[in-house]
Amino acid sequence: MTNQNRSQWNLCRFIKTLAYFEVIPLFSWIEKLFSGNSREIETQSKGETKNMGVILVAGATGGVGKRVVAKLVGQGYHVRCLVRDIEKARNILSEAVDLVVGDITKPETLNHLVMANIQAVICCTAVRVQPVEGDTKDREKYYQGVKFYQPEIVGDTPENVEYQGVKNLVTAAAKYLPSASEKVIFDFTQTSAELKNIWGALDDVVMGGVSASSFQLGEKSALFSGNVSTANSGGFASVRTKNFVPVINLSGFTGVKLRVKGDGQRYKIFLRTESTWDGVGYSYSFDTVVDNWIDVTIPFADLTPVFRAKTVKDSPPIDASKVCSLQLMLSKFEYDGALNPKFAPGSFALEIESIKAVGGKNLPQFVLVSSAGVTRPGRPGINLDEEPPAVRLNDQLGGILTWKLQGEESLRNSGIPYTIIRPCALTETAGGKELIFEQGDNIKGKISRDDVAEICIQVLKQSQACNLTLEVKEGENIAHSSNWQQLFSALQPDK
Ligand SMILES: NC(=O)c1ccc[n+]([C@@H]2O[C@H](COP(=O)([O-])OP(=O)(O)OC[C@H]3O[C@@H](n4cnc5c(N)ncnc54)[C@H](OP(=O)(O)O)[C@@H]3O)[C@@H](O)[C@H]2O)c1
Known part of the structure; x- marks a missing residue:
């Protein structure tokens, strides 16, 4: 690819992204959240x-x-x-x-x-x-x-x-x-100062792309929105939490449930159990319905272990006792090079009301x-x-x-x-x-x-x-x- 056909890549955003996700131990709030709920x-x-x-x-x-x-x-x-x-x-x-x-x-x-x-x-x-x-x-x-x-x-x-x-x-x-049987992980219907510094954008800028997204807290929901572009071989936008310290123990539950309103595109959620920046994520793709609130239930058993959009065949199932971060993504790709059939470049919006663990005893x-x-x-x-x-x-x-x-x-x-x-x-x-x-x-x-x-x-x-x-x-x-x-x-x- 020559410099002419490359879109303007933004070094500053790249550095900001990495800085934001530096492993910072500020998640004692999540312990509090759990003690409350x-x-x-x-x-x-x-x-x-x-x-x-x-x-x-x-x-x-x-x-x-x-x-x-x-x-x-x-x-x-x-x-x-x-x-x-x-x-x-x-x-x-x-x-x-x-x-x-x-x-x-x-x-x-x-x-x-x-x-x-x-x-x-x-x-x-x-x-x-x-x-x-x-x-x-x-x-x-x-x-x-x-x-x-x-x-x-x-x-x-x-x-x-x-x-x-x-x-x-x-x-x-x-x-x-x-x-x-349910445990609230994130409740965006109630704004709190603590929620503000947890989710950050993690777009294809980390790989040279130019997609840009943000995560904004509204009065009754959070909004993951932005513009996704396939320029510079990119094609994904995402928001990810910083690492939870301590990790969240979801053993005893069977999965997580999202309450979302989307734009008809197919999104992914990742749960991670390693605090490393670039490790295996456990992924699940879900379709949204334009302008309709839906509940998406994601059994842990249906999560796919993925490393950089490639499935990891020999990876063990998720260890739900140590979930250390969550990520929401809109990507041009599904897994192993397959395309996301519901993907359209340009602006997108996914509203989120809550993320809960479900199926508890x-x-x-x-x-x-x-x-x-x-x-x-x-x-x-x-x-x-x-x-x-x-x-x-x-x-x-x-x-x-x-x-x-x-x-x-x-x-x-x-x-x-x-x-x-x-x-x-x-x-x-x-x-x-x-x-x-x-x-x-x-x-x-x-x-x-x-x-x-x-x-x-x-x-x-x-x-x-x-x-x-x-x-x-x-x-x-x-x-x-x-x-x-x-x-x-x-x-x-x-x-
Ligand atoms: N004694 C026995 O051999 C025996 C056998 C089988 C089962 N039980 C049952 O075991 C349970 C515990 O017995 P216990 O000996 O520990 O009883 P207890 O010492 O008499 O304690 C009763 C408690 O109930 C409170 N209470 C009474 N009316 C109340 C009200 N309207 N609102 C709020 N609190 C109120 C009392 O508060 P105050 O301090 O304000 O009075 C006290 O804290 C009871 O259900 C009893 O019936 C007893």
Whole structure:
């Protein structure tokens, strides 16, 4: 090619492009983005767990609730506690948690301040039960759980707390909990300063071409647009993110989804797992529809490993646990020299609303601590003399178990992925005994509040604990280690 038939190549743009994509470690923002939007609990390469997202604990000042909070904090979760009395809460709970004032019987208090960015809810609330003879300041008679004291309800009724209150909390949470199977990577419908310095143009100028593109953030979307030219043997325009630091872990998802409005041309998206400038990219071509918003779902399994527009036959499938950059491209070429059948040189425009990971596993998002015995009052064949006090005295206690069952039902019917834990009599003894899980509501026994708190947290990581109800008591033996997956795999989801 002579100088005459070459279009004016722009050295300055070439240098600017390279400078922009110098590997700059400024992507801690993406961690934040994920902590705000993700319900995923990511296992780091060192084997330690780092837990993201806000977990809302209701009943945080109670016997089980305060232990749930302490364990969540110890395991690195971001915890928000719904409390009625903030001074009381300050005395009981770690300074590391956010306290929000609310009352589950007053739905107007379960507002945005309580619910914003929640990833899961653990509900340990309870109507107040105490011995008729009265209790100590620290409720020692109630808490010990083994010796019988004639009980009574004080304060609000079981109907209000155990049913209506739980239902209010479920209803409010349902509006805020993110879709369990999706994770937002980029949401361009909400502008943020952080988004501005992430995407940059990467056009064929790097190979001597003269195509030029840009990535602009609008109010409700981002716009990848420009002019693509085939002059100087060029023919592509693209925008690429700088390398994510840390990388994004999308294992557990099956692919990504774009929401785009294009101009009828065929575009490509690349996902990269190497931070090198010029490595293998995993590519997928998608057609746009002129002036129409469409969702494009890209299964990881359908990505083609590509190096400089040539397919790499012996490349392994993408390792979705370490996605380090994304790229959108309009190119004259498909792969291995084939032409893009929908390509036209000149101006182009692709609007993007969002990029999400999709196909994630369902994990429980609402954990409700209920009680063994809730289905026993009035059940044929029940010998009340052999039943725990709450079953025997259900009527005298304002139908406590009956209303608890109604609270459970409101969660089952909500559509939120849930786990309902029904412990036997709660004690203040140390945890760590072997756990006996059952279903069908037949067991009697006792269990440490410590262990119930641990179960509440473990279920957040167990997809097998989704949408099921379990009873639990402790066994005689010390548990040397709990195989949580095995414990949950033996259980059946609710019908
Ligand atoms: N005791 C047992 O043997 C036994 C057996 C099986 C199951 N259970 C169940 O296990 C769960 C935990 O029991 P626990 O002994 O830890 O209960 P707890 O110590 O009595 O704690 C109850 C918590 O609920 C809160 N709460 C009550 N009404 C509320 C409302 N309207 N709005 C917001 N928060 C409210 C209380 O807050 P305040 O601090 O403001 O009062 C407290 O934090 C309960 O569901 C209980 O029924 C207990």
